[in-house]
Amino acid sequence: xxxxxxxxxxxxxxxxxxxxxxxxxxxxxxxxxxxxxxxxxxxxxxxxxxxxxxxxxxxxxxxxxxxxxxxxxxxxxxxxxxxxxxxxxxxxxxxxxxxxxxxxxxxxxxxxxxxxxx
Numbered sequence: 599x600x601x602x603x604x605x606x607x608x609x610x611x612x613x614x615x616x617x618x619x620x621x622x623x624x625x626x627x628x629x630x631x632x633x634x635x636x637x638x639x640x641x642x643x644x645x646x647x648x649x650x651x652x653x654x655x656x657x658x659x660x661x662x663x664x665x666x667x668x669x670x671x672x673x674x675x676x677x678x679x680x681x682x683x684x685x686x687x688x689x690x691x692x693x694x695x696x697x698x699x700x701x702x703x704x705x706x707x708x709x710x711x712x713x714x715x716x
Contacts, residue, residue: 599684603658607681610657615642616650620659623673630663630672 611617618640623631631639637647651671654660658677663670 599680604681604684606657607659607677610653610659613650613653615640615646616654619647619650620654620673623660623671624678626672628672628675630661630670632668632670634668636671 611620619636619642622636622639633644633647633651636642636651637644640647642650651660651662655662659674659681660677661672661674663672
């Protein structure tokens, strides 16, 4: 993750409503929730919810998909893992004992596939 992307994620989460939305969506994983359910559970007006979801989505933390007439919002697990990995790399500076169990949760770097030459 690039530094500017991490700043966008931090900025998105630095608002009470967006943090509440994000935390609610983490509890529902990739299954997600319809916008109406999120608004109902968090007692947010639809327009306010839409604005905050857009910010979380632009930060790479939330995904959306259409199912019938509903739009479901869910946690972007890859985005969240990349963000947390970025924070752990900077915070622990290669010293996993400083982060304890958190460092063990850090996703392993993905190996790049060798490109096939024709």
